[in-house]
Amino acid sequence: MRPAYSGSEVRAAEQPLLDAGRGPELMRRAARGLAQHVIAVLQGTTPVSQQGGVAVSGRRASRVYGARVGAYVGPGNNGGDALFALAQLRGRGVDAIAFTTHDRWHDDGMRAFRAAGGRVVPAVDRAAAAGLLFTLDVLIDAVTGTGTRVGAAPRPLDLPVPPAGVHVVACDLPSGVDADTGRAEPGALAAATTVTFGALKRGLAVGEGRSLAGDVTVVDIGLGPHLPGPSVWLCEGPARLDPPVWNAHKYSRGVVGLVAGSEQYPGAAVLAARAAVNAGIGMLVVVAPESAPTMRRMILEACPEAIVAAPGDGVFDRVSAWVLGPGIGDDADQRRSVERALSSDLPVVVDASALPYLPETPRRAATVLTPHAGELASLLSGRGIPVSASDVSGDPIRWASRAAEELSSVVVLKGPTTAVATPDGTVRLVTGAPSTLATAGSGDVLAGVTGALLSQAGQEAGPEAAAERAEDAVALHAAAARQLPAHGFGASALADSVGEADDRH
Structure with a gap:
C-alpha cells in the first residue's frame, strides 16, 4: 500500500521548508527527478502501459543527445520545475523548447533555461507550436499543479494536442486535474507517465485523474517528516489469499x-x-x-x-x-x-x-x-x-x-x-x-x-x-x-x- 495525500496536505508539508528558505532546494530536487525520468523515457527504460482505458505510446528516441523535448510551461512553480528540468536536459544535448502558456513565468527557471540555450515559443502561437509538436520525442505538461480545483463549471484548457507518437509526461499531475478528487477540466492532456513530487496525490488514483495520469512515479523531495499520518491508501497489490490449514474442515473454512x-x-x-x-x-x-x-x-x-x-x-x-x-x-x-x-x-x-x-x-x-x-x-x-x-x-x-x-x-x-x-x-x-x-x-x-x-x-x-x-x-x-x-x-x-x-x- 502507498499513502495518498490531498493537495492541501502536501502544500502544508512544504510550508515549513519554504519558510526556512529551502524553496529553491525543493524545486531543484523536483526538476532533477523530472529530468531523470525524461532521460529514462528517451532511453526506452520507462514502462509504458495501458491504464484506465487510455492507450499510451511513445516515439522512444532510444537516445538522449539530439532528442527533442518540449514543455507546456505555466506561470507557477509547476512551470518552474519544468524549466529547470529542461535546462538540465540541455546539458545532455537535448533540444529543449518551452511553450509558454501565459505572459508570465517562473523567473529563475526561465533564466536558467535561457542560459542553457533553450528556445521559447508562446503556446498562443498555435501554428508554430503545433508544427513543433510533431517533431518532439517527449512533451512535459507543466501548466497547472496541485492548486487546481475543478468545480461545477470547469474551465477548458485550450492547448494544442500533441500527436499520438509523442510521449507526454505530466509534471506533478496532469494539468487541469484536481489533486483531491481526480476531476478534470475539459482539454486535460492524457499522459503516458506522471512524475509527482513529495507524495502521491489522491487525484492520481481516482476519477479522470487515474486514466489521465498513466504510470505514476513519486519523486522524494524531502517532505516525509512534515506529512501527516496518512488516512488514504492506494492498494495495488494482489489479494491476500492463503490455502486452508492442514486440519481445516468445512465449517472452519467459512x-x-x-x-x-x-x-x-x-x-x-x-x-x-x-x-x-x-x-x-x-x-x-x-x-x-x-x-x-x-x-x-x-x-x-x-x-x-x-x-x-x-x-x-x-x-x-x-x-x-x-x-x-x-x-x-x-x-x-x-x-x-x-x-x-x-x-x-x-x-x-x-x-x-x-x-x-x-x-x-x-x-x-x-x-x-x-x-x-x-x-x-x-x-x-x-x-x-x-x-x-x-x-x-x-x-x-x-x-x-x-x-x-x-x-x-x-x-x-x-x-x-x-x-x-x-x-x-x-x-x-x-x-x-x-x-x-x-x-x-x-x-x-x-x-x-x-x-x-x-x-x-x-x-x-x-x-x-x-x-x-x-x-x-x-x-x-x-x-x-x-x-x-x-x-x-x-x-x-x-x-x-x-x-x-x-x-x-
Whole structure:
C-alpha cells in the first residue's frame, strides 16, 4: 500500500521548508527527478502501459543527445520545475523548447533555461507550436499543479494536442486535474507517465485523474517528516489469499448464508452463490422461500454443493457470515430474512436491495456495505444528508468516508477505483479493475466474493479486519476479470473465473 495525500496536505508539508528558505532546494530536487525520468523515457527504460482505458505510446528516441523535448510551461512553480528540468536536459544535448502558456513565468527557471540555450515559443502561437509538436520525442505538461480545483463549471484548457507518437509526461499531475478528487477540466492532456513530487496525490488514483495520469512515479523531495499520518491508501497489490490449514474442515473454512434472488430476479442469487463457492468457502447455505421456486431450482442446478433451505431452517445456525440483497427486489419473504440476518450478531455484507433495511442503530458485528454511487447517494439522502450520484462519483473518497462514519459500517464504494472506507476515516483505494467489469451481475459476484472472505475472518472481526477482507475481495474480483477476454464477458464467466484467479502474495 502507498499513502495518498490531498493537495492541501502536501502544500502544508512544504510550508515549513519554504519558510526556512529551502524553496529553491525543493524545486531543484523536483526538476532533477523530472529530468531523470525524461532521460529514462528517451532511453526506452520507462514502462509504458495501458491504464484506465487510455492507450499510451511513445516515439522512444532510444537516445538522449539530439532528442527533442518540449514543455507546456505555466506561470507557477509547476512551470518552474519544468524549466529547470529542461535546462538540465540541455546539458545532455537535448533540444529543449518551452511553450509558454501565459505572459508570465517562473523567473529563475526561465533564466536558467535561457542560459542553457533553450528556445521559447508562446503556446498562443498555435501554428508554430503545433508544427513543433510533431517533431518532439517527449512533451512535459507543466501548466497547472496541485492548486487546481475543478468545480461545477470547469474551465477548458485550450492547448494544442500533441500527436499520438509523442510521449507526454505530466509534471506533478496532469494539468487541469484536481489533486483531491481526480476531476478534470475539459482539454486535460492524457499522459503516458506522471512524475509527482513529495507524495502521491489522491487525484492520481481516482476519477479522470487515474486514466489521465498513466504510470505514476513519486519523486522524494524531502517532505516525509512534515506529512501527516496518512488516512488514504492506494492498494495495488494482489489479494491476500492463503490455502486452508492442514486440519481445516468445512465449517472452519467459512459458512456463507445467502439471502439473494427472487422469483423475478433468480439470476442474482445464482451469480452470488457461484462466486462465493469459487472464492473458497467450506459451505454455502441459501435462503430460498417457497415464493421463489424458479430460484430454488436454478441454484441447485448451478451449485449442487449448496444447501437450499427455507427461512428459519436450523441449518442456518452454522452460518459465519451473511450476504444480503442481490436481486431480492420487493419479495416480502426475502425482506424478512434480510431483517432477521441484520438483527443477528454475525458479520454481514449488505448489497443492492438490502441497503434500505440497514438499521438505524449501529450493529455490533462487522457490517460491510457494497453500494455503487447511486445507491450510496440514496442511502445518505435517506439519512438526511442530501447528495447526488454525480456528487458521489465525483468525490468518492469524501463520500465513502462520510458514509462509513455515518453508518458505522465498512463502505465499499464500487467504481473504476473502488474506495473501501472504515468508520475511523481510513480509506483504501483499490485499483486494477478493468472496465469490462461494467456489466450486469458484476456486483452480485463481488457481493458473493466479499461474503466468502468475510466468513473466514471470524465472528469477532472488527472494522479493520472486515475492511481488509473487503479490499482482498475487490482485488480478487478484478483479477478474475483481467483473465477474461478484453472485449467483454458476462457475469457468469466472471463468477467462474473467481475460482481460477491466481492473485496471491
